[in-house]
Amino acid sequence: MSAGRLDGTPKSVHRFNVLTQSETDTDLMTHALLCNESDERQVCSDDRIRVVHMGPPLLTDKEEVHAFGDANLSDVQSRKIKTFLDSRMLERKAEKKRCQLAGTDYRKAQYCIHPESMKPDRHTPFWRFSCVGFVTEAYEAARIVLLDKARPLMTLDDLRVMFPGRDDTFDDPKERKRLGIDEGSPWPIALAGYLMNAMNRPISEINGPNAKPYRPVVGDEYFPTRSLANRQNVSTPGATLKRLLSRKLSNIRGSMTRYQKKRRRKPR
Amino acid sequence: MAKTASRLPYDAKKFDSHFHEPSDKLMIWGGGGPLRFQNIENSNAIFNRVEDSTCLNRICTFDVLTPDDGWLRGIGIEISEIDRERLLALFEQFRAEQLRVPTELHRDIRVKELIRLSSHVNVASRYRNQVEVSKPEDEQDHPIWSQSADGVLDRLEKKSSELENAILFAETTEFTPTQSRRLLTALHRYISDNRLSKDEETITVLGSAIRKFALNMSEDHFDAYASWLVNRDAVGVCPTVELELVKAFCWRCTFDTLNVTTDSVNQIENALNDVVRSYVNPRVLVTECFASTALHAIISLLILLVKTERHDLVSQNIKWIKNVRVDWFLELVHDDLSRYARLTWDIDEHLSMELGKLQNAFSSHE
Numbered sequence: 182m183s184a185g186r187l188d189g190t191p192k193s194v195h196r197f198n199v200l201t202q203s204e205t206d207t208d209l210m211t212h213a214l215l216c217n218e219s220d221e222r223q224v225c226s227d228d229r230i231r232v233v234h235m236g237p238p239l240l241t242d243k244e245e246v247h248a249f250g251d252a253n254l255s256d257v258q259s260r261k262i263k264t265f266l267d268s269r270m271l272e273r274k275a276e277k278k279r280c281q282l283a284g285t286d287y288r289k290a291q292y293c294i295h296p297e298s299m300k301p302d303r304h305t306p307f308w309r310f311s312c313v314g315f316v317t318e319a320y321e322a323a324r325i326v327l328l329d330k331a332r333p334l335m336t337l338d339d340l341r342v343m344f345p346g347r348d349d350t351f352d353d354p355k356e357r358k359r360l361g362i363d364e365g366s367p368w369p370i371a372l373a374g375y376l377m378n379a380m381n382r383p384i385s386e387i388n389g390p391n392a393k394p395y396r397p398v399v400g401d402e403y404f405p406t407r408s409l410a411n412r413q414n415v416s417t418p419g420a421t422l423k424r425l426l427s428r429k430l431s432n433i434r435g436s437m438t439r440y441q442k443k444r445r446r447k448p449r
Numbered sequence: 450m451a452k453t454a455s456r457l458p459y460d461a462k463k464f465d466s467h468f469h470e471p472s473d474k475l476m477i478w479g480g481g482g483p484l485r486f487q488n489i490e491n492s493n494a495i496f497n498r499v500e501d502s503t504c505l506n507r508i509c510t511f512d513v514l515t516p517d518d519g520w521l522r523g524i525g526i527e528i529s530e531i532d533r534e535r536l537l538a539l540f541e542q543f544r545a546e547q548l549r550v551p552t553e554l555h556r557d558i559r560v561k562e563l564i565r566l567s568s569h570v571n572v573a574s575r576y577r578n579q580v581e582v583s584k585p586e587d588e589q590d591h592p593i594w595s596q597s598a599d600g601v602l603d604r605l606e607k608k609s610s611e612l613e614n615a616i617l618f619a620e621t622t623e624f625t626p627t628q629s630r631r632l633l634t635a636l637h638r639y640i641s642d643n644r645l646s647k648d649e650e651t652i653t654v655l656g657s658a659i660r661k662f663a664l665n666m667s668e669d670h671f672d673a674y675a676s677w678l679v680n681r682d683a684v685g686v687c688p689t690v691e692l693e694l695v696k697a698f699c700w701r702c703t704f705d706t707l708n709v710t711t712d713s714v715n716q717i718e719n720a721l722n723d724v725v726r727s728y729v730n731p732r733v734l735v736t737e738c739f740a741s742t743a744l745h746a747i748i749s750l751l752i753l754l755v756k757t758e759r760h761d762l763v764s765q766n767i768k769w770i771k772n773v774r775v776d777w778f779l780e781l782v783h784d785d786l787s788r789y790a791r792l793t794w795d796i797d798e799h800l801s802m803e804l805g806k807l808q809n810a811f812s813s814h815e
Contacts, residue, residue: 257777260735261780264741264744267692267738271653271692275617275620275654275656275657279620282595282614283618301660304621304622305621306620306660307660
């Protein structure tokens with residue numbers, strides 16, 4: 182597989198690898214980034230990596246990340262992603278300047294939640310992205326469609342969990358309208374965990390002639406996934422209990438079957 | 450008695466002030482948005498006490514006349530000199546806290562608000578019949594004028610010292626059609642005066658101006674827009690500015706209706722042709738941002754030719770581009786045509802279908 186959590190063991194990351202950050206001490210992925218290191222680099226979980234991401238605002242930065250995914254991009258694909266990023270750079274500088282002048286509230290001008298990318302118009306003459314949308318758009322420039330449009334639906338309460346620390350934004354109807362989450366609840370939001378689970382497939386399924394977009398399911402907001410379909414040996418208390426119960430149940434069934442067979446054989 | 454001045458009209462809704470957990474919090478609010486109060490220089494302001502609170506001791510509302518924003522209304526607290534010093538110390542402490550720890554990390558919403566406010570609070574105290582206002586040091590002004598279209602336009606038109614800041618804020622401000630005409634005039638002037646600049650700060654502002662102008666301009670502005678792409682004497686347009694000009698024009702063509710004739714697009718077409726011929730080249734495309742510039746120029750040019758129904762020129766241009774044989778770049782053109790075909794469907798179905806056909810032309814390489 183081409184994705185994994187970062188830990189104490191150095192792992193290779195390459196330019197434009199998909200990176201995600203998680204909530205402290207959990208597997209819930211809350212932010213997506215693109216690696217912006219010019220050369221291959223060996224990194225551990227505590228290392229700060231050069232990244233480009235929709236903070237908001239759109240930033241080139243150095244961050245600690247918790248998971249990485251490698252689609253084995255070719256030079257041509259990297260060139261295409263770079264072309265996409267080049268188009269965004271001056272918009273990024275203008276937003277940074279606005280943030281400096283006006284305070285951090287302005288960082289949200291380039292940001293949206295649903296859909297994960299919004300085209301320019303008269304009032305907002307630049308593309309807006311969510312953090313995930315920025316990564317998926319960059320990869321689409323390289324002809325890699327990471328996520329399927331069919332996704333689990335999220336309500337506003339779900340979003341409060343997925344986007345921690347933004348209650349004041351979600352409580353403001355004007356802000357919700359700007360972000361695209363004022364009407365039509367629930368919504369098929371693109372989440373950072375979906376991206377990392379999309380990257381956690383054979384390379385041929387991500388990049389190449391047989392590649393197909395990943396269809397996320399409930400539980401994929403975590404990495405490793407907690408989906409019932411994809412879970413493998415995830416040791417949570419619920420899983421352990423379920424295994425114990427099903428073992429017990431199958432023992433009881435076995436006993437019942439043996440008893441019934443005995444009764445049939447024994448003449449009355 | 451404090452001086453009074455003739456009242457200018459003010460927007461009561463905008464300057465509504467209200468109390469929040471009064472008395473023990475010693476908060477001062479009001480003016481232009483939630484919990485904000487503009488910092489005002491004492492010497493430039495005239496204060497007028499309006500009314501005293503009927504339920505809270507020593508709380509009053511007052512009006513202050515400022516040179517930049519006219520009348521503002523806020524809430525004042527009558528305090529002694531000693532209390533004033535203590536308050537200032539308290540807010541200095543909060544500001545230091547704000548610098549040390551990013552506001553976002555504070556989980557308690559009230560602490561967050563207090564820290565955010567501390568850089569904007571003025572403490573008003575009575576002193577010899579003159580209400581004075583202290584101005585925090587190292588303040589970061591959140592300009593209230595930036596929150597309204599009229600405030601932004603005012604600074605754009607007067608070419609004030611805040612012109613460049615106004616342009617940055619104009620990019621994310623909504624304007625009515627009437628205001629848009631004034632906006633375009635001001636942006637046009639700024640772009641014409643500065644398009645050849647090589648200064649990084651100016652280029653950032655230029656980018657904002659260009660994007661806003663392009664997405665709001667009518668077809669009548671196309672000739673002026675084309676002139677900005679032309680180099681003059683030995684001074685060229687910076688590649689970054691050129692990218693913004695071409696990119697924004699491409700967006701104008703795809704994300705808004707386009708009513709053009711062959712004559713009306715003659716100049717812009719020539720300018721775009723010049724860009725395409727200059728940059729679609731294996732050596733140039735991998736340098737700086739020229740691939741992105743060339744890509745947007747090609748899309749724009751093809752759209753103009755399709756809209757004016759000059760299909761022979763469309764074929765000619767496609768043939769020329771494909772002959773350059775930079776496969777990865779041709780793939781980019783193909784993918785962008787596909788993408789714009791999808792995005793223009795709800796604006797111009799015919800254009801969308803034509804772009805879809807052009808995409809097919811780029812998918813077969815000879």
